[in-house]
Amino acid sequence: MNEDGNQDEGNLHDTDGIEKAMAAFGEAWASGDIETLKTLLSPSYTHNDLFGRHLPYKDWLDYATGRSGRTTRIAFRDVAVRRFGNVAVVTGFNDMTGDGATSPEDTKDLSIAFTQVWRLEDGRWLREAFQATPVVSQLAR
Numbered sequence: 853m854n855e856d857g858n859q860d861e862g863n864l865h866d867t868d869g870i871e872k873a874m875a876a877f878g879e880a881w882a883s884g885d886i887e888t889l890k891t892l893l894s895p896s897y898t899h900n901d902l903f904g905r906h907l908p909y910k911d912w913l914d915y916a917t918g919r920s921g922r923t924t925r926i927a928f929r930d931v932a933v934r935r936f937g938n939v940a941v942v943t944g945f946n947d948m949t950g951d952g953a954t955s956p957e958d959t960k961d962l963s964i965a966f967t968q969v970w971r972l973e974d975g976r977w978l979r980e981a982f983q984a985t986p987v988v989s990q991l992a993r
Contacts, residue, residue, distance in 0.1 A: 873977035
């Protein structure tokens with residue numbers, strides 16, 4: 853709430869460490885670092901991937917375990933963080949390069965548009981939800 857008692861529109865600059873948590877999450881996902889991912893996920897996490905699958909926490913961690921050893925690199929662009937108290941909604945794009953973006957055999961680069969929901973708990977940002985949409989590179993730039 854703002855000083856007038858109205859719902860805050862969201863703060864695009866006061867992120868209090870969420871960008872650091874997002875970067876750590878991206879690096880851990882790219883390399884299949886499950887122990888780091890567990891520290892950044894909410895136990896009630898849900899993930900809607902670019903293939904349309906809906907994966908709850910355990911299923912998503914099982915998927916992420918299979919990423920171990922991949923050489924995928926991930927970059928963020930056009931990121932907007934909107935904070936509402938202890939919750940943040942993040943939108944933007946991920947550009948993935950290197951081998952293994954979608955499967956161990958995959959050698960193609962990939963861009964997705966994403967929406968992420970994070971919540972602040974005991975001073976730590978936890979990812980609560982994720983939605984990925986594949987984009988055609990010519991349209992996304």
